[in-house]
Amino acid sequence: MKICVSCASGIEAVLKRELYKLGYGDLPAINGRVYFEGDYQDVAKCNLFLRTANRVYIELASFKAQNFDELFDGVLSIDWLAYTSKNGKFDVVAKCVESHIHAISVTQSITKKAIVKKLAPGGVLLENGERYRVEVAIVKDYVSVLLDTSGSGLHRRGYRALVGEAPLKETLASAIINLSVWNYERPFADLFCGSGTFAIEAALKAQQIPAGSMRDFDFLHWERFDRNIFDQLKVESLANVKQNPIKLLAFDIDEKQLTLARKHAKIAGVEEYIHFQKADMRDFSSQKKNGVIITNPPYGERLSERKEIEVLMRDYGKVFKNLDNWCAYTLTPVTDFERLFGKKADKKRKIYNGPIECCLYSMLGAPPKK
Numbered sequence: 001m002k003i004c005v006s007c008a009s010g011i012e013a014v015l016k017r018e019l020y021k022l023g024y025g026d027l028p029a030i031n032g033r034v035y036f037e038g039d040y041q042d043v044a045k046c047n048l049f050l051r052t053a054n055r056v057y058i059e060l061a062s063f064k065a066q067n068f069d070e071l072f073d074g075v076l077s078i079d080w081l082a083y084t085s086k087n088g089k090f091d092v093v094a095k096c097v098e099s100h101i102h103a104i105s106v107t108q109s110i111t112k113k114a115i116v117k118k119l120a121p122g123g124v125l126l127e128n129g130e131r132y133r134v135e136v137a138i139v140k141d142y143v144s145v146l147l148d149t150s151g152s153g154l155h156r157r158g159y160r161a162l163v164g165e166a167p168l169k170e171t172l173a174s175a176i177i178n179l180s181v182w183n184y185e186r187p188f189a190d191l192f193c194g195s196g197t198f199a200i201e202a203a204l205k206a207q208q209i210p211a212g213s214m215r216d217f218d219f220l221h222w223e224r225f226d227r228n229i230f231d232q233l234k235v236e237s238l239a240n241v242k243q244n245p246i247k248l249l250a251f252d253i254d255e256k257q258l259t260l261a262r263k264h265a266k267i268a269g270v271e272e273y274i275h276f277q278k279a280d281m282r283d284f285s286s287q288k289k290n291g292v293i294i295t296n297p298p299y300g301e302r303l304s305e306r307k308e309i310e311v312l313m314r315d316y317g318k319v320f321k322n323l324d325n326w327c328a329y330t331l332t333p334v335t336d337f338e339r340l341f342g343k344k345a346d347k348k349r350k351i352y353n354g355p356i357e358c359c360l361y362s363m364l365g366a367p368p369k370k
C-alpha cells in the first residue's frame with residue numbers, strides 16, 4: 001500500500017525526522033506530505049507514535065481527470081472492497097486547486113456515486129457500519145484519492161476533551177518542542193502556558209508516552225484491519241513508558257486557563273511532572289542554568305491591545321536577560337518581536353498557527369557543559 005502522512009506546512013523536516021527515528025529512512029516530503037510503501041502495521045505505527053503528523057492515509061489511486069466522467073471512472077476503477085466494506089459509511093471531502101474540476105460539492109457527490117456503484121451495484125449502500133473518510137485532492141488536474149486511517153486529526157490526542165478558544169494544536173506544539181534543543185535533562189518553562197499544550201506535549205515526549213495511546217482511530221474499526229496489531233504495539237510501547245524525574249514549569253495569570261491545563265495534564269497522565277502556577281511571567285526567575293523556555297505569548301488581536309503587548313514583550317525580554325544561559329523559543333505573529341524583546345534571534349522560522357502567520361524566534365544560550 002502507498003501510505004501518505006500529512007503535516008502542517010513548514011514542519012515537514014520535523015515529521016521526516018520523526019519518521020526516520022521510527023525506522024523509515026530518509027523520505028522525501030512534498031507540500032506537507034510524506035509518502036512511502038507500507039502495510040497496516042505501518043498505519044498502526046504511524047498513528048500511534050507520530051507526534052507531529054496531521055493524518056495518516058492510504059493512497060488508493062492517483063490519476064489525471066479534467067472532467068467529471070474521468071473522475072467517476074478513476075474512482076470506480078479502485079478496488080474498494082480490498083480496503084472497505086459494503087456496510088461502510090463513507091464521508092467524502094474534496095479540494096480542488098488550479099484544476100478544470102473546481103466544484104467541490106459536485107466532486108464529492110461524483111466520488112460518492114462511483115463508490116456506491118462499485119460496492120452496491122443495485123444502487124443502495126446501507127451505510128450502517130464503520131466509517132471511511134475519503135479525501136479527494138485535485139491539484140493541477142491530478143487526482144489523489146486518499147483513505148483517511150486516522151479519522152479525526154492526530155492533534156486530537158484525547159486529553160483535550162474541552163474545546164476552549166482555539167489554542168495551539170498539539171501537533172504544532174510537539175513540532176516546536178522537537179525543533180528546540182530541549183531534552184528532559186534540561187529545565188523547561190512555558191511562561192504563558194494557557195491550556196498547557198507545550199508542557200503536556202513535552203512531558204509526554206520526555207516519558208515516551210505514545211501520542212496516540214489515549215484515543216481511537218477509524219482504522220481500528222475496519223474489517224480489513226486486524227486490531228491485534230495495534231493492541232500489541234500499544235501494550236509494548238506502554239511497557240516502555242519512562243518515569244524520568246522531571247518537573248516542567250507552566251505559568252499563566254489566568255486561573256481559568258490553569259484549571260483547564262491541569263485537567264488536560266491529568267487526563268494525559270502527566271500531571272505529576274508539571275508544576276502549574278498562577279503567576280505573572282514578570283515574576284519568573286531561576287537559579288538553574290541551561291533551561292529552555294518554549295512559549296506562545298498573547299499577541300493582542302485588537303489594535304487597542306498593541307501597547308500592552310509591547311510592554312509585555314519588553315518585560316519578557318528583561319526576564320530572559322536574567323537567566324543563566326537559557327534558550328527561548330517564542331511563537332508569535334508580532335513582527336517586531338526581536339526589537340521589543342531586546343535580542344536578535346539566532347534562528348527564525350515561519351510557521352502558521354491555524355490561519356495566523358507566526359514566526360518561531362529561537363534565542364539560544366550556550367550549550368550545557370558536558
Ligand SMILES: C[S@@+](CC[C@H](N)C(=O)[O-])C[C@H]1O[C@@H](n2cnc3c(N)ncnc32)[C@H](O)[C@@H]1O
Nearest residue numbers: 167168192193194195197252253254280281298
Ligand atoms: C496565546 S495564549 C497561550 C496558549 C497556549 N500555548 C495553549 O496551548 O493554550 C497566551 C496566554 O498568556 C497568558 N498571559 C497573558 N499575560 C501574561 C503574563 N503577564 N504572565 C503570564 N501569563 C500571561 C494568557 O492568560 C494566555 O493564557
